[in-house]
Amino acid sequence: MLFNNLDQLYRSVIMDHYKKPHNRGELDGDHCVTVNMNNPSCGDKIQVSLKIEDNKVVDVKYLGSGCAISQSSASMMTEAIKGLAIDKIHQLTFDFSEMVQGREHNDDMDLGDAEALHGVSQYPARIKCATLAWKAVEKALREADKKEKSHQ
Amino acid sequence: MDIQTIRQDFPILKQQVNGHHLVYLDNSATSQKPVSVIQTMVDYYETYNSNVHRGVHTLGTIATDRYEEAREKIRRFINASSEKEIIYTMGTTQSLNLIAYGYGLARLGKGDEIVITPMEHHANLIPWQQVAKKTGAVLRYFPMEADGTLDLVKVRETITNQTKVVSVTEVSNVLGTVNPVKEIAKIAHEHGAIMVVDGAQSTPHMTVDVQDLDADFFAFSGHKMLGPTGIGVLYGKQELLEAMEPIETGGEMIDEVNFQNATWAELPWKLEAGTPHIAGAIGLGAAIDYLQRIGMDAIQHYEEQLTAKAYNMLSEIEGVTLYGPSKRSGLVSFNIEGVHPHDVSTALDSEGIAVRAGHHCAQPLMSCLKCESTVRASFYFYNSEDEIEALAKGIKEAKEFFGHVV
Numbered sequence: 001m002l003f004n005n006l007d008q009l010y011r012s013v014i015m016d017h018y019k020k021p022h023n024r025g026e027l028d029g030d031h032c033v034t035v036n037m038n039n040p041s042c043g044d045k046i047q048v049s050l051k052i053e054d055n056k057v058v059d060v061k062y063l064g065s066g067c068a069i070s071q072s073s074a075s076m077m078t079e080a081i082k083g084l085a086i087d088k089i090h091q092l093t094f095d096f097s098e099m100v101q102g103r104e105h106n107d108d109m110d111l112g113d114a115e116a117l118h119g120v121s122q123y124p125a126r127i128k129c130a131t132l133a134w135k136a137v138e139k140a141l142r143e144a145d146k147k148e149k150s151h152q
Numbered sequence: 153m154d155i156q157t158i159r160q161d162f163p164i165l166k167q168q169v170n171g172h173h174l175v176y177l178d179n180s181a182t183s184q185k186p187v188s189v190i191q192t193m194v195d196y197y198e199t200y201n202s203n204v205h206r207g208v209h210t211l212g213t214i215a216t217d218r219y220e221e222a223r224e225k226i227r228r229f230i231n232a233s234s235e236k237e238i239i240y241t242m243g244t245t246q247s248l249n250l251i252a253y254g255y256g257l258a259r260l261g262k263g264d265e266i267v268i269t270p271m272e273h274h275a276n277l278i279p280w281q282q283v284a285k286k287t288g289a290v291l292r293y294f295p296m297e298a299d300g301t302l303d304l305v306k307v308r309e310t311i312t313n314q315t316k317v318v319s320v321t322e323v324s325n326v327l328g329t330v331n332p333v334k335e336i337a338k339i340a341h342e343h344g345a346i347m348v349v350d351g352a353q354s355t356p357h358m359t360v361d362v363q364d365l366d367a368d369f370f371a372f373s374g375h376k377m378l379g380p381t382g383i384g385v386l387y388g389k390q391e392l393l394e395a396m397e398p399i400e401t402g403g404e405m406i407d408e409v410n411f412q413n414a415t416w417a418e419l420p421w422k423l424e425a426g427t428p429h430i431a432g433a434i435g436l437g438a439a440i441d442y443l444q445r446i447g448m449d450a451i452q453h454y455e456e457q458l459t460a461k462a463y464n465m466l467s468e469i470e471g472v473t474l475y476g477p478s479k480r481s482g483l484v485s486f487n488i489e490g491v492h493p494h495d496v497s498t499a500l501d502s503e504g505i506a507v508r509a510g511h512h513c514a515q516p517l518m519s520c521l522k523c524e525s526t527v528r529a530s531f532y533f534y535n536s537e538d539e540i541e542a543l544a545k546g547i548k549e550a551k552e553f554f555g556h557v558v
Contacts, residue, residue, distance in 0.1 A: 003502045003553055004171065010495070010554075042494060043511040043518070043525045065524055067494035068554075123498060 009119045009126075010068060014076075017113065018068040023078035025061040027051050033144040037136040039128055044070045048136040052144050055086050062133060069117070069126050074133035076114035086141060093134045100130045153446065153454050155536050161186040161442075162534055172504030175539045180325050180353060180483050180530035181508055182375045185439075189378055192438035193431045204430055205404060205421070219430050222437030223420070226385055229440045230370065231361040236390055236419035240428050243384035244352040245275040247371030248319075250386055250423065251348055252279035254396045255369070256317060262288035265315040267345075269331070270296045270520050271324040274513040276350040280319060289316070296520060300327040300476040308339050315345040322354035326512045326521075326528065327476030328459070328483045330354070337366045346392070352376060356532070357455055357481055359448040362387050374432060378439035383432030386423070393419050400425040451533045455482040458531050458540060465544040471551060475521055483530035485512075488547065491554045493527045499550040500527075505543060 026034060027049035034049040044066030051059040060082050062074045077096075081089045091106070096114060098105035102121030120130045159165050162184045167174050176184060196218070202211040204219045220235075227235045241247045256279075260266070266280045270293050284291040292315075295306050302320075311318065318340040322333050337347035346368040351360060356377035362370045369392070374383040388396075398405060398416060402425040407415040416422040443451065459482045466472050471489040488496055493509035500507055508528045511518045518524055529543055 003499055003549065006499060006502050006553060009498065015554075041510065043515070044494075045524075067492035069494070125501075126494070126498060129494060 005122075009123055011116045011119065013113050013116045014068060014072045017072035017075040021071060021075040023061050023075065023082070024063060025049075026063060027059055027061050031058075033140050033147060035136055035140045035143055037132060037139060039066070039070070039132050041128070042066075044129060044132055046070070046074055046133050046136050048074075048133065048140050050137070050140045050144065052086070057081055057084060057086065057089060060137075062136075064133075066132070067126075067129055069120060069129040070132050073114065073117055073130045074136075076112060076117070077133045077137060080110070080112045080114050081137060089137065089141065093138055096134050097131055100127050153450055153533065155534065158446070158534050159536075161188070163187060163190075165534065169504040169506070170502050175503075175505040175542050177529040177531065177535065177539065177543060178506045178508050179356075179532040179535075180376070180512075180528065182381065183356060183378050183532050184534070185378055185380070186442050188442055189380070189435050189438045193380060193435045196431045196434050201431075203427055215430060218434045218437070219428070222433045222440075225437045225440045229360070229444070230355070230385075230387060231363050232387055233363060234390055237387055237393065239386040239388065239393070239420045239423045240433055241371075241384045241386050242382055242429070243373040243375070244273075244350060244371045245384075247369075247384055247386035248275050248348070248350065249279045250399065251319075251369045251371070251388075252283045254399045254423070255346075255388075255392065256280070256283045256289075257286060258397065260284075260287040260289040260316055263314060264289040264317075265292050265312060266290070266317045266319065267292045267294060267310055267315055268319045269294045269302060269321065271300065271327060271329060271514065271517050272319075272321055273325050273350065273352065274515070275352075276319055276321055276348075277516070280317070290314075294320075299478075300324065300329050300521075302329075302331055302336075304332060304335055304339075307336055311339055311343050311345065313343055315340065315343050317348060318345050319348035319350070321350040321352070322360075323357070323481040324476070324514075324517075325353045325483075326485050326514050326517055326526065328480030328485070329477055330479070330481055333367065334365045337368075341366065353481065356443075357448075358452045368392055374436040374439065377436075378442055379436035380429075380432045383429045383436050385436075390419065393423065396423065398423055398425065402426050404428070446533065454533050455531055458482065458535060458537065459484070461537060462529065462531070462540045462543065465540060466547065469544065469547055469551070472547065475526060482532070483528055485526040485528045486547075487523060487526055488551050488554075491550065493525045495554060496527045496547070496550050499553060500543075500546045503542070503546050503549075505546050507543075 046064035060078045095105045095109045100120040200211045200214040202215040204216040340347045348369045349367040351372040355372040370387040375381040405425040475485040497509035
């Protein structure tokens, strides 16, 4: 077999999201916030847009370019967080980050397809690829929070 | 050259990585170290560790002698005319920053021009961007041909009488292009500009003669040429270094200090504030000894064969795009259609093959190549033809693996 264990990292669900990404695009208008994030060590780029109503992310889109891990992770992230309350999303991004670093994490959380990225923990050099989109969500939530506070 | 004997000198190459023999093809990032370099540094720490140019005790004297002997080895290695022209730095990045801030900042003004190439490493780009912003000078670029080379006719058209600094890498860390720095220096000097050469990727692989190049400044790193990290060199013509004010001041670089004023030590120490990387300098001296035992011409000749083999093997693989000219220094940058460089790199790593994936600290160049990143395999004289074959095989397998799962 080619490349021992490499299919433990590149699971078919990951490659599906990479080739046919979900929720690509940009959101614009009321209650929307868009942020950009780079991984300067490798050049991966991501843009995440959230639409937030009543403390809930009612819609999410992303744009970006990069490797199979970073781009599939972004696609799966959008599926995992859409429709969730903000505090729930904070928990989810934390659990995802713990999972890909191989730490104990809360198994009850529904990461959806993103669960398939647990194999990244065996590839420390690729953890940053997997977490980029999730860090961008956290950044977008901080921006939204700032925006709301300045309106009050 | 007897590669198998040479490889015995590099302990790191004997190991297995991910169940395979290590195939180390990331030499443009950093080279491996022979036992002689490692042992030289151990000897320093075990038997004569002391500060230099301070104490009059025995160990201090030995350390100072070895430290200055290494400087003399470096002087001979690049054929500088005096050891006053060899300034120890942390590496190429610090050397280039010293030139930009220590020389450029005080001498450049509004309307002056700095000219570099689109293939510069960020280390020979951002210091000039910053100095241009601070002084009002204009940062301009030589046009680059589609194959990643420079055309001397266009170089001549780009340099004007406003040009005060020309700074060019001798070898591109992404494309392997060998730039005609001697000819560019001549044109720069005709217009009264100084010529700065980034020698980070050339010094490890070919004979460097700074007097023959007529470079005003020349920068390189120890760790890419068998030496340790954290030590590098700034070469400068003596009259230019004499005219520079130190940008770092403190211990070791003074002549006399009173409550309000200080005067500077002579070159080279004037530009070396603080306790230097003594073990690093001595280790770099040992690295130069090793390189000279093999001979720089033999190294260059062998790497040319190795690189030609890699270039030919990879260009025959369908779906592989190679970047840069066919005549090149020891590296190949490429992409596999439809597979991101990081994924290629992870796949090769699982076979024990270490390559670099990314923008290689040359983001503007990536935009010229119309890609965001590449895979780079870079060679040194201890690499074997078998390792080139392992690389080609790994690339074919990666193509197949990602072709299947896609």
